[in-house]
Amino acid sequence: MQIFNLKFSGLLLLLLVAIFLPFLMTDYWRYVFSIAYYYTIMAASWNLLGGYTGQFSLGHHTFALIGAYTSTLMILKAGIPLWMGILSGTILTIIVSFVLGFLCLRVRGIYLALITWAFAEVVRVYIRMDYVFTGGDRGLFAPLFFGTTKPLPYYYLFLGVSVFAIILIAAIMRSRIGYYFRAIRNDEVAARAMGVNTVRWKVFAFMVASGLAGLAGAFYGHSIGLISPVLGEFNEMAMIIIFVVIGGMRTQAGPVLGAISIRYLMDLLREWSEIRIIILSAIVIIIMRFFNGGLMELFKRAKQWVQQKGIKEPVPAYPQIDQK
Amino acid sequence: MNNHRRHLLNVENVVKDFGGLTAVNHVSLRVVEGEIRGLIGPNASGKTTLINLITGIYKVTGGGIYFSENRIDGLQPNVIASMGIMRTFQISRVFRDMTVLENMMVPALSQGQTMLEAKTRAEELLEFALLSTLKGEPAKSLSGGQNMLLQIVRGFMNKYLRLYIMDEPFAGVHQSIKGIILKAIKTMNREKGITFMIISHEMTTISNLCNQISVLHKGEIISQGTMEEVANDPLVIDAYLGG
């Protein structure tokens, strides 16, 4: 195992920076970054499903919603402890994604997008309608994880969960399962002919991604203290897609980079809430049209350009001697 | 006839209907273990459909398909692959965004081979196919012929391979690559006893390679025998020359 190489030390450095950053921040920015880490989990897990495995789900945010509501409702109605609420939220999302995945992952890609879209809307509308049970549009007060609204502990909570998610996803992609996912995305028919049980692995990808979303959603609920169906609006899904596309689909770092940098940018531009979205969506369109790989590809190309520049001007080994 | 050798593949009276069109019409075919069988026929005679039926992509409308006495029609393609049947596609289906080496490893990994095993075996086969220099390149950067070659050697990664069905492996392929493909088929057949079924339009290649040839026309087997027998069969001549 290549543990002590440049890439790993670079990542470790980033992690250390992230750990010490809050001491340089005000409470406001600690909060902003906590949310950014939440979206990192959502982006990275969606990338696993949609980017690497090619299963384009439009209901990813709904699993976060389900995680949050399940946890809070279980705690409020059944009186279970908080950690159990989060666990039950995660487990329920895994079960729901298993059923949903099994039902709609056996057909062509475009149907998955439609069915998950419909699923997202059904859940959102249901929560709004059944307001006696779920609190409807007014939302639900969720018990706070640390019993306080100070953002500092939540910063580390979300940092920790996102590191966990990133490592889990990286481990999966490096294993044989990662090979299956990529083969499925590239050519599902060929993958089956090569012995890959595509249905099983597509459902697995769906379950892992959705489970992570449910986990993140449950934590989110217990960090903000108030959950509402707004979390399930299509806007949330669009944000996730924007983060992944701008950061770079089908890379490990892309979703992380995209989520954190765009959230940061969005907060800087919070005065111009429409303009920032207009710019972001335009950037996404341009990226999709012209260089698919987002920021990560930009870095890659820059690196190549620098390397090539080096080759173009070689220093001669010895001075030229004119032959007379 | 080699009656003492087992029939590895037994296609029994298979029918495939697509709504109004009967693509495969009561086809029966037996392939003996260790054979190199040729499957020829004019365009749209149902050859690819037959392969898709054998490998589980389509379900039969009637009849049955047996592999080593086990019934395989109705099974999923990945299950059939794990039983030892591999196939290549007429238009090469490689995993375009994965490297050549990674392409090779997929069938091995899905069988349960370890990463190391798979990698070693892949590198050996790539060496044999003269593709080693390209092993880190994404498959989409390969030429058409190289893609076909990759497709073919990828199938050999299946440790339990017994029957290899190839759909037009020589079509549009450069002479040197064709040579490698032929060498691969002959070597694997001779040394590992792998059975082959080759679909091709290239009559000279087929007659050099194959012991027996089956002729498919409009979804029916109209002839079977050695190349000479088949070439002189008036039914076959009529099928190719007629309308």
Added chain:
Amino acid sequence: MDLHLFSQFLVAGIIMGILYCLMSLGINFIYGIMKVINWSMGEFFMIGAYVQYLLIIYFIGSRYWYIGVVISAFCVFFLGALVQRILIKPMFVGIIEEKMEYATIVTISMAIFLRNLAVLIGGPYIYTPPDYASPTHIGPLPLSGNRFVALIGALILLALFYYFMKRTWIGKAFQAVAQNRSGVQTAGINVLKFDAIAFGIGTALAAAGGALLAPIFLVHPMCGLIPTIRGFEIIVIAGLGSIPGVLVASLSLGIAESLGSAFINPSFLDIYGFVLLILVLLIKPFGLFGKEERMA
């Protein structure tokens, strides 16, 4: 059950269904030709509504509102064709590899772009265009004038569309493209040009819907949301690509919503459509008229 009351609500549902049909037809029409789902259809509806509002307030006045509908549709036709040219065509000339992913992301981004652009340009306000007609009634059923003329307008547009598809040469060419995209090229049809026209027609239909329904749904940046949601519910129920399916699904949706609101609970309006959707999918997973998808 009061038959009189029932039939009133049934008729109201049918009327709504026809309006929904106009909104959703474009989506399936475009899908049939290009196998692309345009997630920003609702936003083209919204553009139609805005254009109509501007035309009425600044140019033609409320008496000639129907001219506004035609102009809106016309403008959006060209806008749609332009958008198709720039953004969608690359999918079909070999530039884009992952087609479905590209189309979905690009059209979703367009939807968000247009929605926010509307807020930027017009502000987050709700504009109320003047009524097209005064309240009237169909038999004993009271009907708002706007709904009535929208119904007439929708019927006219749907009839025109039907005539266009079935009786003109171009319409038949479109049917051919939808059935066999590669085959028609050998017949000399420039598929790429047809793509642009189809996209233009689809978006123009949505825009016409927006213009017609402006006094009912009002004009604001989010007015495209309902057409989007209803539209996609309808195509899931109808089956991708099926035009007759859209009519059946729209009517079913309209009737389900109307009867549900009347006899069960009006505040659960949004749910009835989805209940219908789930029921249909349980019986016919590809939609009422959907085609079973074969792998390979």
